[in-house]
Amino acid sequence: MNALLRALAEGKLADAPLPDIDRLPTFAERALNRLHLRHLDEQARRDSEFHALQESRRITLKDQHKRKLEAIERRISTARLRGRDERSIALFRSQQRRAEERFASLMSELRNAIQPEIRLEPLAACVIEAVPEGEST
Numbered sequence: 147m148n149a150l151l152r153a154l155a156e157g158k159l160a161d162a163p164l165p166d167i168d169r170l171p172t173f174a175e176r177a178l179n180r181l182h183l184r185h186l187d188e189q190a191r192r193d194s195e196f197h198a199l200q201e202s203r204r205i206t207l208k209d210q211h212k213r214k215l216e217a218i219e220r221r222i223s224t225a226r227l228r229g230r231d232e233r234s235i236a237l238f239r240s241q242q243r244r245a246e247e248r249f250a251s252l253m254s255e256l257r258n259a260i261q262p263e264i265r266l267e268p269l270a271a272c273v274i275e276a277v278p279e280g281e282s283t
Contacts, residue, residue, distance in 0.1 A: 150274065164273060174271055185266045196261050203256055211249040218242050 153159050167173070222238045 149276065162275070165275065167273065170273070177271070178268060181266065181268065185264060189264050192262060192264065200256060200259065204253070207249065207252050207256065211245065214245050215242060218245065 218238055218241050222235055225234050225238065
C-alpha cells in the first residue's frame with residue numbers, strides 16, 4: 147500500500163489495458179461488501195456520538211434553565227423582603243416567562259436536530275498490478 151501511494155505521489159503510475167481476470171466480478175463484489183460494512187460501522191459510531199451529544203446538551207440546557215429560574219426566584223424573594231410592589235414582581239415574572247419560552251424553544255430545536263448521515267455512492271473501481279521497479283508487464 148505504501149509503495150502504491152508513493153508511486154501515485156511521484157506520478158509513476160501508468161495506465162494499461164484491463165487484464166483478463168476471471169474472478170474480477172467476485173473481487174469487486176467482495177470489495178463493495180467490505181465497503182458497505184465499513185460504512186455501517188462508521189454510521190453506527192456517528193449515531194452513537196450524536197445521541198451522546200444530544201443527551202449532554204439536554205442535560206446542560208435543563209441545568210442552565212433550572213439555575214436561571216432559581217436566580218429569578220431569589221430576586222423575587224429579595225424584592226418582596228425589601229417591600230417592592232407587585233409591578234416590580236411582575237417584571238421578574240416576565241423574565242420567568244421569557245426564560246420558559248426560550249427553554250421550550252431550545253428543547254424543541256434539540257428534539258428536531260437532524261442526525262448527520264453518511265451516504266455511500268461507489269463511483270469507480272480500478273485494477274492495480276504491482277510490478278517491481280525496473281520491470282515491465
